Amino acid sequence: MIQASGLRKSYGSTVALDGVDLDVRQGEIFGVLGQSGAGKSTLLRCVNLLERPDQGTVTVAGQEMTALGERELRAARQRIGMIHQHFALLSSRTVAGNVAFPLEVMGVARSERAARVAELLDLVGIADKADAHPGQLSGGQKQRVGIARALAGNPSVLLADEATSALDPGTTASILALLKRLNTELGLTILLITHEMNVVKSVCDSVAIMTGGRIEESGPIRQLLTTPGSRLAAELFPLPAPARGDVTITFTGAAEEPVISQLVRKFDVDVNILGGALEEVAGGSVGRLRVSLDGAESATALTYLRERGLIVEVAA
Amino acid sequence: MTWQEMVPLLGQATWETVLMVVWSTLFTVLFGLPLGVALVGTSRDGLFPSRAANQLLSLIVNIGRSLPFIILMIAVIPFTRLLVGTTIGLYAAIVPLTIGAVPFFARLVEIALRGVSPDVVQAAHAMGVSRLSIVTKVLLPEARAALVAGVTVTVITLVSYSAMAGVIGAGGLGDLAIRYGYQRFETPLMIATCVVIIILVQLAQTLGDAFADRLAKR
Numbered sequence: 028m029i030q031a032s033g034l035r036k037s038y039g040s041t042v043a044l045d046g047v048d049l050d051v052r053q054g055e056i057f058g059v060l061g062q063s064g065a066g067k068s069t070l071l072r073c074v075n076l077l078e079r080p081d082q083g084t085v086t087v088a089g090q091e092m093t094a095l096g097e098r099e100l101r102a103a104r105q106r107i108g109m110i111h112q113h114f115a116l117l118s119s120r121t122v123a124g125n126v127a128f129p130l131e132v133m134g135v136a137r138s139e140r141a142a143r144v145a146e147l148l149d150l151v152g153i154a155d156k157a158d159a160h161p162g163q164l165s166g167g168q169k170q171r172v173g174i175a176r177a178l179a180g181n182p183s184v185l186l187a188d189e190a191t192s193a194l195d196p197g198t199t200a201s202i203l204a205l206l207k208r209l210n211t212e213l214g215l216t217i218l219l220i221t222h223e224m225n226v227v228k229s230v231c232d233s234v235a236i237m238t239g240g241r242i243e244e245s246g247p248i249r250q251l252l253t254t255p256g257s258r259l260a261a262e263l264f265p266l267p268a269p270a271r272g273d274v275t276i277t278f279t280g281a282a283e284e285p286v287i288s289q290l291v292r293k294f295d296v297d298v299n300i301l302g303g304a305l306e307e308v309a310g311g312s313v314g315r316l317r318v319s320l321d322g323a324e325s326a327t328a329l330t331y332l333r334e335r336g337l338i339v340e341v342a343a
Numbered sequence: 344m345t346w347q348e349m350v351p352l353l354g355q356a357t358w359e360t361v362l363m364v365v366w367s368t369l370f371t372v373l374f375g376l377p378l379g380v381a382l383v384g385t386s387r388d389g390l391f392p393s394r395a396a397n398q399l400l401s402l403i404v405n406i407g408r409s410l411p412f413i414i415l416m417i418a419v420i421p422f423t424r425l426l427v428g429t430t431i432g433l434y435a436a437i438v439p440l441t442i443g444a445v446p447f448f449a450r451l452v453e454i455a456l457r458g459v460s461p462d463v464v465q466a467a468h469a470m471g472v473s474r475l476s477i478v479t480k481v482l483l484p485e486a487r488a489a490l491v492a493g494v495t496v497t498v499i500t501l502v503s504y505s506a507m508a509g510v511i512g513a514g515g516l517g518d519l520a521i522r523y524g525y526q527r528f529e530t531p532l533m534i535a536t537c538v539v540i541i542i543l544v545q546l547a548q549t550l551g552d553a554f555a556d557r558l559a560k561r
Binding site: 104107111118 | 460462463465466468469470471472473481484485487558
C-alpha cells in the first residue's frame with residue numbers, strides 16, 4: 028500500500044533520512060518505532076510529501092507521490108488521512124465544522140456534508156460534541172475529532188504522527204482501540220510513528236525500528252520476535268545483559284508444555300532461571316526466558332529445546 | 344466662552360473626528376490586511392516564499408513606520424491634492440491618516456498571523472488544501488481574535504493621528520483644540536476636548552476587547 032525506496036533527506040549538515048526503504052502492506056497497522064531525532068517524523072512526512080525527499084521515491088496506493096505536480100499532489104493528499112500529536116484542530120470552528128473542513132475543500136455539497144459529518148462523528152463516538160468548540164474538549168476527544176476529520180475523504184491510508192504521545196495512558200488505550208477498530212472494520216491501512224513500545228505492542232502488525240535516519244530492522248512483529256538477535260525482542264523484554272554462556276529462550280503461543288522441568292528430568296543438567304517475561308504482542312503472547320545451564324549434557328539439552336520449536340540463543 | 348457656545352462646537356468636532364477615524368480605519372484594513380498577509384506569506388517559511396518580495400515589502404513598511412506622523416502628513420500633501428483635489432478638511436485628512444496607519448496595521452496583522460499554530464497549517468497542507476484557501480480558511484479565521492485586537496489598537500492610534508491632523512486643517516477635535524484652546528487660550532474648551540478624546544479611546548478599547556473576547560472564547 029505504501030512503498031518507499033532509497034529515501035534520503037538532509038537539513039543542512041543534519042541527515043534525517045539515510046537511505047530508507049519501507050513496505051506497508053494493505054490492511055495492516057505498521058509502526059515506526061524510534062527515539063526523537065531518529066528521523067521517523069521526517070519519514071512519515073515524506074509519505075504525503077509534506078517533506079520532499081532529496082532522493083528516492085514514495086508510492087501510495089499505486090500512485091507515485093514523488094512524481095506528482097502541485098495540483099495532483101493536493102488531490103492525492105485528500106485521499107490520505109493524517110492525524111497529529113497536538114491534534115491540529117481549527118479553534119475557530121466547532122467540532123462539526125472541523126470535520127466538514129476537508130469536505131468543503133473537496134467541494135462536497137453543503138447538504139451532503141452535514142450527513143457525512145454526522146456519520147463520521149458517530150463512527151468515532153463523539154456525536155454529542157458536534158457543536159462544541161475544540162477548546163472545550165479533552166485530549167482524547169480532540170484526537171477523535173482529528174480521526175473523524177482524517178477519514179472524511181474515505182482514505183485508504185491513515186498516517187498517525189505520534190497520535191497518542193500527548194495523551195494519558197488510559198486515553199491512549201482508547202484511541203489505539205479506535206484505530207484498531209477502524210483498521211478492522213474499514214480495512215484502513217495505518218502507518219504510525221511512535222516512541223512508545225506500548226503502542227507497537229498493542230496495535231501493530233508490523234514494525235520498523237529506526238535509529239539515526241536508518242531502519243535497523245523491519246517486518247511482521249511475530250516474525251521479528253522469533254528472529255535471533257532481534258532488537259525488537261531485546262527492547263520488548265528488557266532482560267539484563269547476558270553473561271557468556273547464558274541461554275535466552277523465546278517462545279510464542281501459550282506455554283502449555285512444561286519444557287524446563289522436562290529438560291531437567293531428561294538430561295543431566297541444572298537449570299538456573301535468571302529472568303523472564305511474557306508479553307501480549309500482535310494478538311498473541313510471546314515469552315522470553317533467560318537461563319543458565321550447567322552439566323554434562325548442556326549441548327544436547329539445547330538441541331532438544333530447538334527441536335521443540337523454541338528459539339534458543341546462547342550468549343557468546 | 345459659555346457652556347452653550349462650547350457644546351455645538353464640541354459636537355461638530357467629535358462627529359468630524361469619528362468620521363475621519365471610521366473612514367481611515369476602513370481604508371487601513373482594506374490595504375493593511377493584504378499587506379500583512381503578503382509580509383507573512385512571502386517570508387522564508389511562508390506559503391509563497393520570496394526573499395526579494397519580502398525584503399521590498401518590509402522596506403516599504405519600515406519607511407512608513409519610521410516617519411513621525413506629523414512629518415508624513417505634510418510630506419504626502421501633494422499626493423492628497425492629486426487624489427482628493429484639496430488638502431483641507433475631513434476627507435483630505437483620510438489620505439495621510441490611511442498612509443500613516445497602513446504600515447502599522449500591516450505589522451499587527453503579521454504578528455496575528457504568526458500566532459497561528461504551524462501545526463494547523465501543516466494539517467491543512469496534509470488535507471490537500473490550496474495555499475490560497477489556507478490563507479482565507481485557516482490563517483485569517485484562526486487569527487481573528489488577534490486581528491480584532493489589532494484593529495482596536497489601530498483605531499486608537501488613528502484617534503491620536505486625527506487630532507494631529509488638526510494642524511493641517513483637517514477639522515475635528517484636534518483642530519478645535521488648536522484653534523480655540525491653543526490660539527485663543529480657551530482652557531475650558533481645551534480640557535473638554537481632551538475629555539472627549541479620552542472617552543472616544545475608552546469606548547473603542549472596550550468595544551474592541553469585548554468583541555475579541557467573544558471570538559477568543561468560542
